[in-house]
Amino acid sequence: MADTYSTNKEAIGINRHNGKEYPGKQEQIVSKDLFDRVQQKMHRKRPSRYRHHNPIFKNLITCKNCGGVVTWQLQKGRYYGTCQRGSEQCKGRKLLREDKIEAEISQMLGKLVSPSQEVIEWAAQAMRDRHEGSIESNKQLYASIRTQLERIERMDSNLYDDKLAGDISAEKYEQKHQELVASKQELETRLSKIDNSLAEMLDKKLVLLELSQKAAELYTSKPPEQKRIIITKLFRRLEYSEGAVSVIYTNFSRAIAQNVQLTSTLLGGTK
Ligand SMILES: [Zn+2]
Incomplete structure (x- = not known):
């Protein structure tokens, strides 16, 4: 029952909605509320819902070579992605593994989390x-x-x-x-x-900032639909090229990642 997120009692920062502050205990509610707001604010690129065939990266990764969408198939409980377009260069490429890309996403989300809530x-x-x-x-x-x-x-x-x-x-x-x-x-x-x-616009940016700080933790425990929301809001695109996927931040996320790196360097340097 207890997932790591709900048992984490640490304050998670700017839990404000309509001027109200939410105490740490209500994190679960807040995180649901955060998703509602993210969806309300941004209708662009809303991911589609599929009950059965539900790979996380469905329609999210484009092939750099032909511009096609990477499609996914389930094999022995694991999703594998490939570019199905006819182009010779796209044929016979290495299959992508969903869990490998997830690891990359998690790592990049981790780089968005500031070591200083004050910053x-x-x-x-x-x-x-x-x-x-x-x-x-x-x-x-x-x-x-x-x-x-x-x-x-x-x-x-x-x-x-x-x-x-x-x-x-x-x-x-x-x-x-x-x-x-x-x-x-x-x-x-x-x-x-x-x-x-x-x-x-201000509301949208504040919601994104809040999401950027919680996404790394939320991502691990959320179903595919919510993972896709996190991905589409914080990354500009995921590109398949030479058998690997490059994950590209939005300008907003990149600015946060740079700030986080700077903060970490500064904090590390003063210790
Ligand atoms: Zn292709």
């Missing part, structure tokens, strides 16, 4: 701070344009009253009215260009 929290805070400024100035710009739009609508309405009351001629009304319509359109265009996705 990761500091990075998360830096992301929040950077975004806060942009989000705040966007909000102010949005409010100011809304105010101008309301003013124009009031002017237009007054203008119409003036026309009805006979205070201005029909031609004068039409001319002024068209001017107001043009200003209104311009403001509406500006309004639509304000980027409202900034807050969402």
Whole structure:
């Protein structure tokens, strides 16, 4: 029953969701919640579900030689992958072993785990701070344009009253009215260009950062569907070439791995 993950009582860092902090005991819930959020935030490359034939790397590895997808077959309880395309270069290649690639993935996930939780929290805070400024100035710009739009609508309405009351001629009304319509359109265009996705982008990055710190541990105990989520979120691609698979980080993951290496060097150096 007890898997290593749920018995690990250590705090696992930034377990925040909607501003709430989760205590370490609820790690299991948090990890499920993390997956839900990862899926909610990122719909891209959602892995397919197969109940019976369920190799972990299904549709995840491309052949560098022909661009085809590596396909998997079960032999004596173990999945073997190969490029089935017709190309001569692809034929007769060594079979890939699922467990070997898993070992490579695990090793690369391990390189994402920071030896210092403080450094990761500091990075998360830096992301929040950077975004806060942009989000705040966007909000102010949005409010100011809304105010101008309301003013124009009031002017237009007054203008119409003036026309009805006979205070201005029909031609004068039409001319002024068209001017107001043009200003209104311009403001509406500006309004639509304000980027409202900034807050969402921040959430997405924070979730990825959290995932990067927990993935190495989660990976060992999760079913294929969740393994695929971890792989697709933290790696850009897995490429089959010369009988081996190269695993390539996303830019985000690579930046974390570099930071972790630097942190480790610094911590090691001061001991
Ligand atoms: Zn191929």
